[in-house]
Amino acid sequence: MAQTPSEQPAAASPTATTATPGPPEPSTARLEAFSDGVFAVAATLLVLNLKAPAGHHLAHDLAGLWPSYATYVVSFLTIGIIWMNHHAQYERIARADRTLLVLNLFLLMFVTLIPFPTGLLATRLASGANEQVAAAVYAATMLAMSISFFSTYIWSAHRRLFGDWIRERHVGYLLRRNVSGLFAYAAAIGIAFASAPASLAICGIVAVYYLLPGRPLTD
Amino acid sequence: MAQTPSEQPAAASPTATTATPGPPEPSTARLEAFSDGVFAVAATLLVLNLKAPAGHHLAHDLAGLWPSYATYVVSFLTIGIIWMNHHAQYERIARADRTLLVLNLFLLMFVTLIPFPTGLLATRLASGANEQVAAAVYAATMLAMSISFFSTYIWSAHRRLFGDWIRERHVGYLLRRNVSGLFAYAAAIGIAFASAPASLAICGIVAVYYLLPGRPLTD
Amino acid sequence: MAQTPSEQPAAASPTATTATPGPPEPSTARLEAFSDGVFAVAATLLVLNLKAPAGHHLAHDLAGLWPSYATYVVSFLTIGIIWMNHHAQYERIARADRTLLVLNLFLLMFVTLIPFPTGLLATRLASGANEQVAAAVYAATMLAMSISFFSTYIWSAHRRLFGDWIRERHVGYLLRRNVSGLFAYAAAIGIAFASAPASLAICGIVAVYYLLPGRPLTD
Amino acid sequence: MAQTPSEQPAAASPTATTATPGPPEPSTARLEAFSDGVFAVAATLLVLNLKAPAGHHLAHDLAGLWPSYATYVVSFLTIGIIWMNHHAQYERIARADRTLLVLNLFLLMFVTLIPFPTGLLATRLASGANEQVAAAVYAATMLAMSISFFSTYIWSAHRRLFGDWIRERHVGYLLRRNVSGLFAYAAAIGIAFASAPASLAICGIVAVYYLLPGRPLTD
Numbered sequence: 001m002a003q004t005p006s007e008q009p010a011a012a013s014p015t016a017t018t019a020t021p022g023p024p025e026p027s028t029a030r031l032e033a034f035s036d037g038v039f040a041v042a043a044t045l046l047v048l049n050l051k052a053p054a055g056h057h058l059a060h061d062l063a064g065l066w067p068s069y070a071t072y073v074v075s076f077l078t079i080g081i082i083w084m085n086h087h088a089q090y091e092r093i094a095r096a097d098r099t100l101l102v103l104n105l106f107l108l109m110f111v112t113l114i115p116f117p118t119g120l121l122a123t124r125l126a127s128g129a130n131e132q133v134a135a136a137v138y139a140a141t142m143l144a145m146s147i148s149f150f151s152t153y154i155w156s157a158h159r160r161l162f163g164d165w166i167r168e169r170h171v172g173y174l175l176r177r178n179v180s181g182l183f184a185y186a187a188a189i190g191i192a193f194a195s196a197p198a199s200l201a202i203c204g205i206v207a208v209y210y211l212l213p214g215r216p217l218t219d
Numbered sequence: 220m221a222q223t224p225s226e227q228p229a230a231a232s233p234t235a236t237t238a239t240p241g242p243p244e245p246s247t248a249r250l251e252a253f254s255d256g257v258f259a260v261a262a263t264l265l266v267l268n269l270k271a272p273a274g275h276h277l278a279h280d281l282a283g284l285w286p287s288y289a290t291y292v293v294s295f296l297t298i299g300i301i302w303m304n305h306h307a308q309y310e311r312i313a314r315a316d317r318t319l320l321v322l323n324l325f326l327l328m329f330v331t332l333i334p335f336p337t338g339l340l341a342t343r344l345a346s347g348a349n350e351q352v353a354a355a356v357y358a359a360t361m362l363a364m365s366i367s368f369f370s371t372y373i374w375s376a377h378r379r380l381f382g383d384w385i386r387e388r389h390v391g392y393l394l395r396r397n398v399s400g401l402f403a404y405a406a407a408i409g410i411a412f413a414s415a416p417a418s419l420a421i422c423g424i425v426a427v428y429y430l431l432p433g434r435p436l437t438d
Numbered sequence: 439m440a441q442t443p444s445e446q447p448a449a450a451s452p453t454a455t456t457a458t459p460g461p462p463e464p465s466t467a468r469l470e471a472f473s474d475g476v477f478a479v480a481a482t483l484l485v486l487n488l489k490a491p492a493g494h495h496l497a498h499d500l501a502g503l504w505p506s507y508a509t510y511v512v513s514f515l516t517i518g519i520i521w522m523n524h525h526a527q528y529e530r531i532a533r534a535d536r537t538l539l540v541l542n543l544f545l546l547m548f549v550t551l552i553p554f555p556t557g558l559l560a561t562r563l564a565s566g567a568n569e570q571v572a573a574a575v576y577a578a579t580m581l582a583m584s585i586s587f588f589s590t591y592i593w594s595a596h597r598r599l600f601g602d603w604i605r606e607r608h609v610g611y612l613l614r615r616n617v618s619g620l621f622a623y624a625a626a627i628g629i630a631f632a633s634a635p636a637s638l639a640i641c642g643i644v645a646v647y648y649l650l651p652g653r654p655l656t657d
Numbered sequence: 658m659a660q661t662p663s664e665q666p667a668a669a670s671p672t673a674t675t676a677t678p679g680p681p682e683p684s685t686a687r688l689e690a691f692s693d694g695v696f697a698v699a700a701t702l703l704v705l706n707l708k709a710p711a712g713h714h715l716a717h718d719l720a721g722l723w724p725s726y727a728t729y730v731v732s733f734l735t736i737g738i739i740w741m742n743h744h745a746q747y748e749r750i751a752r753a754d755r756t757l758l759v760l761n762l763f764l765l766m767f768v769t770l771i772p773f774p775t776g777l778l779a780t781r782l783a784s785g786a787n788e789q790v791a792a793a794v795y796a797a798t799m800l801a802m803s804i805s806f807f808s809t810y811i812w813s814a815h816r817r818l819f820g821d822w823i824r825e826r827h828v829g830y831l832l833r834r835n836v837s838g839l840f841a842y843a844a845a846i847g848i849a850f851a852s853a854p855a856s857l858a859i860c861g862i863v864a865v866y867y868l869l870p871g872r873p874l875t876d
Contacts, residue, residue, distance in 0.1 A: 256694075
């Protein structure tokens with residue numbers, strides 16, 4: 001009797017709670033909509049760091065913009081992957097509390113920040129001046145962003161916000177998979193002072209690693 | 220018989236009214252979608268106020284950008300909190316009328332404006348020139364924004380747009396909680412002429428206050 | 439038997455058609471989502487036309503930016519009102535065809551353009567140089583935008599895309615209400631060559647006119 | 658019994674899977690929301706390439722901006738059409754896998770890039786310097802974008818992600834219709850070195866071709 005038709009849709013659909021008599025259950029629907037918007041705008045603003053060359057040797061000048069392309073690709077893929085992992089996370093989370101909303105807000109604050117160190121690193125890789133500091137700032141932004149993301153996982157596990165189908169061992173696997181990026185970004189900060197391009201390459205490798213699918217949670 | 224399966228989903232879901240025979244009930248679904256978009260873009264445009272330093276002492280120059288970081292954090296958190304409160308408000312509002320749409324439009328106009336005084340205050344805090352005026356303009360924008368937000372609450376209470384589960388004492392509590400920010404922003408305008416950083420700090424404290432959860436409305 | 443629980447939700451929800459056996463009915467759900475995004479971004483980009491003054495008489499310089507504020511308010515309210523009318527229109531439209539999608543695309547192209555004549559008119563009203571041409575370009579953009587909007591109404595009426603509850607006399611009223619803005623914008627183009635501020639004022643009056651609610655379609 | 662009321666809504670609605678006991682089915686709902694956001698922002702950022710002329714012959718100077726208008730229209734319509742085709746594609750796709758998400762991410766990366774070659778081509782068509790290289794870069798970006806889009810079709814056909822109502826011959830028709838743009842963009846790269854405006858015109862013709870409706874898939 002738990003699956004009577006009149007109850008199931010109202011319980012399942014986040015938008016269906018408006019007309020129900022009691023206070024609506026906290027849902028993740030608008031959190032996801034707002035986050036999707038921030039991810040999409042932050043990813044799209046990256047293109048503003050690409051400045052059209054003004055000189056008379058356009059093909060040569062465009063080739064000289066390789067730091068802009070490299071940082072654009074790494075930053076875009078990183079934002080895209082955070083979006084994909086955010087997407088996967090909120091399919092596993094059944095409900096949101098106020099603390100999760102606030103932690104998510106800090107995540108979005110660092111995601112939104114990404115175009116700034118991206119433009120900074122592109123400019124400094126092209127000129128060679130202080131490129132180590134710029135690469136360290138870039139990797140540090142990625143680290144702050146992934147710490148924010150990781151904290152939403154920790155909180156969801158702590159408060160058992162995950163859906164019932166997520167077992168203990170799944171949570172452990174998800175935490176291990178998500179924590180590995182933290183160490184890579186921390187390493188990239190240190191490596192920045194030896195080689196700025198190598199530091200950027202590590203950030204790119206993190207993006208490619210998370211592009212690959214994780215272990216399915218069906219067993 | 221009120222919960223017959225054929226009626227409940229159609230009444231509950233805002234997107235389900237398209238194929239119904241009568242004129243659709245005014246819903247808040249697209250108001251929320253458009254507002255989410257404006258909140259997300261306004262929050263993300265704040266990063267354009269962060270200009271990469273061009274000099275040869277990057278670490279030092281980045282440290283000198285603290286007014287840009289401080290205003291970025293206060294403005295981002297403020298927009299994020301308006302979003303969260305907007306989110307909470309429209310979970311309590313069961314239907315929207317034309318006046319509410321117009322009041323919401325004025326709210327969004329001031330939210331969209333926030334990147335302008337944010338950049339202005341960051342520049343003036345860094346140079347020290349006319350920073351009092353810039354801080355007063357910043358706090359005044361926050362005040363105009365929160366007056367717009369408050370007016371949507373007043374209107375919703377006046378026209379009883381809230382869902383049935385919101386009792387009179389809940390509305391009173393929500394109004395008191397929302398009005399306190401107005402007085403803080405008004406004070407920040409005056410304090411700006413004594414100290415611009417103190418005025419910004421008050422705006423930051425308002426953001427942190429609203430980050431903390433309010434009293435639940437379940438009793 | 440037409441309201442059996444298994445059929446009603448699938449027919450009513452635009453997002454519910456994915457798993458149905460036949461080809462999905464054309465719905466307006468994603469058209470609205472994409473349009474909401476464009477409206478929200480175009481409205482928010484207007485703030486980039488507000489440039490922080492660099493001089494040492496900030497209060498005086500901010501007062502001198504009145505053309506930027508006036509054009510910001512008129513453009514923001516105009517985009518907001520197009521969004522509201524778009525919202526109302528697609529509550530009346532039961533299904534979208536390819537032509538409607540294309541006409542909507544042209545509408546969005548002119549909405550997206552609005553920040554350009556807005557910045558142009560603000561600059562020219564401040565300097566006084568060629569302000570008539572700038573005001574005419576501004577009003578012409580509004581006219582092109584409203585012709586695009588009107589054409590989606592004409593097409594919807596012609597192909598009977600409106601829901602069954604919209605009667606013939608309602609369509610006639612909606613067309614008359616929407617066509618009045620066209621004449622006002624056309625007049626604003628001519629008046630621009632006599633007075634640029636008067637031309638902007640007419641565009642503002644059109645916005646206020648459409649902010650007021652139209653006749654309800656319930657009779 | 659397959660259409661029991663308790664199962665049908667849960668299976669049909671992407672947002673309805675949150676509260677189901679098992680892991681949620683991969684759906685395309687948030688992929689579409691994020692993509693819509695990126696399309697909308699990329700299309701709207703194009704307006705930032707339109708710079709208000711500063712001179713004293715505004716009407717003449719505005720007429721001289723024709724390369725900016727032409728590239729704006731072609732780029733906006735192209736992004737709009739990719740959105741429309743993306744819209745149509747995900748009405749045909751019943752489920753998304755991780756690879757499709759990644760391929761879609763690459764598509765969005767090239768869509769987001771479009772404002773950069775658009776501004777570049779507008780500037781170079783106006784000055785006449787290196788306009789061939791700029792037109793080739795513009796057409797190459799369009800080619801990379803359409804290869805990404807085509808690859809999502811190939812993958813969907815390969816992994817049979819399309820809904821059951823899509824027959825084999827429909828997939829073949831869709832692939833043929835989508836591949837024709839690839840050849841046109843490749844031709845536009847070569848033609849750019851003979852005539853930059855002709856290359857842009859070909860990109861515009863591709864946009865108009867896809868604006869026209871394809872064969873319906875109902876037979």
